[in-house]
Amino acid sequence: MSAFQELFGVEPEATASAPGRVNLLGEHTDYQGGFVLPTAIPQRITVSLSRNGTQEHVLHSASTDTTLRVLLGEKGKGFAPYVTGSLQLSGVQEGLNVLIEGKVPSGGLSSSAALEVATLRALRDLFNLDLDDVELALRGVQVEHRFVGVKCGVMDQMASSLANTNTMLLIDTRSLERRSVPFPAGAEVLVIDSGVPRRLAESGYNERRAQVExxxxxxxxxxxxDVQDSGVVEKLGSPLKERARHVVSENARVQQGLQADAAQFGQLMNASHASLRDDYQVSHPQVDELVNLLQAHPQVFGARMTGAGFGGAVVALVREGRAGQVARDVLAQYPRGKQLVPEAAT
Structure with a gap:
């Protein structure tokens, strides 16, 4: 008997999954029409659905063993808005049983986007919705804006919907054009959780967006x-000058990264972290400590915080075949961290 049948007494009518993502370069540029370079991570979230013939949705998270009941038309609390927002924007007018399995670690790896994309994929199958993968991602963005309260850009949902673990995905977040980009030769990706939790809607994320706007x-x-001369941002007063300087310089780093070898790409990641820490001010002292340990390791090309910041995960580009060794060495000095991607993302 499946977990779904044990919970709800029936088999699911639709099941779909979606991965989390880690961003190598291009942080806090997607809501300013910029360029980003994410890749999918192995961890996925799976969502199973069935109609229940009632006027409420029954949502169960296997990872936390939590069940929430939400009436039609309401968004609910906790993890519910990511699901109920997806249901409401998809025109669902009947109660559903929903089982959420798997886990994408929270904190910079787009667990919320993976949940939204997996839910929307399952809804697409259940109700034969006319949604391609890009439209599905954009609907996930609207869930964040209208139901969660985070004015995110399009990167997370686009990456969860379209990226794979074998390449990076260059996305022009204005035109939504995208193409696969190989990882630098001789390198692999390591992701470590700093152990510092964060909540985007309660952090400075929306404030940063308002500042760059x-x-x-x-x-x-x-x-x-659209800023062609980076010098023009120096005319702005603080903190707008620093916020704009990060976005403009980060867009340039993504473009430079497309032709970079592993050592050059690593230096771009280091510069990105410095910009996020100093100009955009979205890092955290413990995150900086972890990044510094990674950057000092002889097998690491470069490292930076990843995601919106204020805690969460860091990503490093390391010499191929050395991710496990680097993680052990660094976590011996930073015991509150946790390795999240134990094998090469390449």
């Missing part, structure tokens, strides 16, 4: 992606 308005451009 104001910077773009003052500079007379639609988005900071």
């Amino acid at each position: 104001e910077a773009a308005r003052i500079l007379g451009v639609k988005e900071l992606r």
Whole structure:
């Protein structure tokens, strides 16, 4: 008997899954029309659905053994809005049983996007929705904006919907054009959780977005992606100058990374972290400590925080075949961390 049948007494009518993602370069640029370079991680979230003939949704998270009941038209609390928002935006007008299995670690690896994309994929199958993978990702973004309260860009949902673990995915977040980009030769990806939890809607994420939007308005451009001369941002007052400087320089780093070898790509990651720490001010002292340990390791090309910040995970580009060794060495000095991607992402 399946876990779904044990819980709900019937087999699911649809099941789908989606991966988390880690971003190598291009942080906090996607809501300014910029460029990003994420890749999918092995960890996935699976969502199974069935109709239940009632006026409420019954949502169960296997990882926390938590069941939530939410009436039609309500969004609920906890993890519910990621699911109920997906249901409401998809026009679901009947109660569903929902089982969420698997786990994408929270904190910079897009666990919420994976949940949204998996839910929307299952809904697409159950109700034969006319949604391609890009439209599905954009619907996930609307879930974040309208139901969760995070004014995110499009990267997380696009990566969860379209990326794989074998390549990076270059996304132009304005046009939504994308293409696969190989990892630098001789390198693999290591992801470590800093042990510092975060909550985006309660952090400075929305404040940062408002600041760069104001910077773009003052500079007379639609988005900071349109700034051609990085020197113009120096005319802004603080903190808008620093916020805009990060976005403009980060877009440039993504472009430089497309032709970089492993050593050059690592240096770009190091510079990205410094910019996120100093100009965008979204890092955390413990995250910086972990990044510093990684950057100092002889088998590491470069390392940075990943995700929106204020805690969460860090990502390192390490010499191929050495991720396990690097993780053991670093975690011996940083015991509150946890290795999240134990094998090469390449």
